[in-house]
Amino acid sequence: MNEKMTGFGGLEFMLNEETCSPQEGNALCGVAVGKAFLYNCLKIPLTTAEFIERAQTGHEIIEETQTGAILKRHNIVEDGVDEPNWDKLANYHNLNVYKDPNGDIDKLKHVLELGLWPIVHRPFEEDGDGHYIIVHNVNGKVQFFDPSKEIGGFKEESYEEFYNKWYLDSDGERWFMVMYDKTKHPIPVKTL
8 A cells, every 4th residue: 555645845645545636727627526526436547638629618707797798718737627627637538527506524425335525615825816626535534635735735624624624705605516427336426
């Protein structure tokens, strides 16, 4: 059993032979946890470039202002991963996606029992912007991987601490998601 769980002295960490890597750019936390999810849960190894190529949608985001709508082209490298990117990546790999804006610890436990690691979106501790982490165990504490190069690595928090940090004020939600293969995960995830 490999257990390298120290800070980011190196670029790769091992936990029971599962691999997680730090994000390669400021907006690439979603790419890092997405790669960790696909490799550890579904045995799909991807490079960062492959992930971005398969997830990049080129869709437009509409931002409403007082003077009208502003259209912006979304770019994963600059803007990070958003929901349409997760959908496109899952579709590329013939996977289903379960997203839940009303997450709680029991839902995370249920997903983990299916052999899937929940990808959680919560505020980044340094600046409060949205940040992705991936939960790999819930057993008395929430154990997760934070891909941030600044303060990341394998961490654990009490249920209460994790739940309180999870709340996104701007959206009023506790969002998480998983991708899954119906043939390998026969319990319908949508029954959470």
